Amino acid sequence: MVYLKMAKDNQNVDYKKLQADLEQQELESAGGVASAQVYNQLLALYLLHNDMCNAKFLWKRIPQTVKSASPETLQIWAVGQKLWLRDYPGIYEALKKEWSENTTQIMEALKAATRERAKTLVSKAYSSIDAEDFAVFMGMPLTEAIQAAIQEGWTYDSSTKYIKPKKPVSVKDPELLSEQQMSVLTDYVSFLEA
Structure with a gap:
């Protein structure tokens, strides 16, 4: 069984590894149905990583019995819907809900990540x-x-x-010399001809 209980300190959680472990756990679940905790954490992690496509596909895959038996699953998806619409007041309102011990840290990290994304958006726009x-x-x-x-x-x-x-300070790609450009172009053409 993978990390169903989270560490007390957000700094020590490797969310990418946790996501990979939960995906594996979903694949290996008996009868093709994982526990509500696995679905909830995985859905929250997809939202944290701003992976809306996988979040939507997971939502469609979660059995209706799990959705109806776990109100938290519906709450997490409500956050996802607000993220999809970029409804910032709605996102923060949906994040104010009470979360289980298994998803609290992920949802707090999601709130922080949403604020960072908003800050970046404002600085660019x-x-x-x-x-x-x-x-x-x-x-x-x-x-x-x-x-x-x-x-x-x-x-x-x-x-x-x-x-x-x-x-924000933008990092420019290094300019290629004409010889380097020819080399790159040659590699592409060679690859396409092979």
């Missing part, structure tokens, strides 16, 4: 954003959202109540 709108994206009270922005090195203008995010 906005040159300035109303502080209240930013708080909605972050699922935080206004003062905490402003503090989070300042901790990122962003500026907050209290007179206009706008936050100015710093643009």
Whole structure:
């Protein structure tokens, strides 16, 4: 039986390994039906890793008997639906539910990951954003959202109540010399002809 009980400290959990172990456990389950805990953790992990395709396929594979017997499965899927729609207020509202001991840490990590994704989105898409709108994206009270922005090195203008995010530093691909480009092109053509 794989990690059905989580470690007390989020830092010590390898979520990718846990996901792989749960996938294996689902495949090896008797009669093709795993326990609700396995489905719940696996669904939550797909959401954590922003793997919406696998989350949707898992949802379709979960037997109706498991869905109806486990209210937590429905709660996790409600979070997934909000993620799919990019309904940030809805995501944070759905994450406020009570979670079992087996999924609490994953859902907390999902909340943190959602906030990071929102922060990245704002930094890429906005040159300035109303502080209240930013708080909605972050699922935080206004003062905490402003503090989070300042901790990122962003500026907050209290007179206009706008936050100015710093643009993320983009890493450019190294430019290839013409000889290297010819070599790469030759490799592609050779591969296609083989």
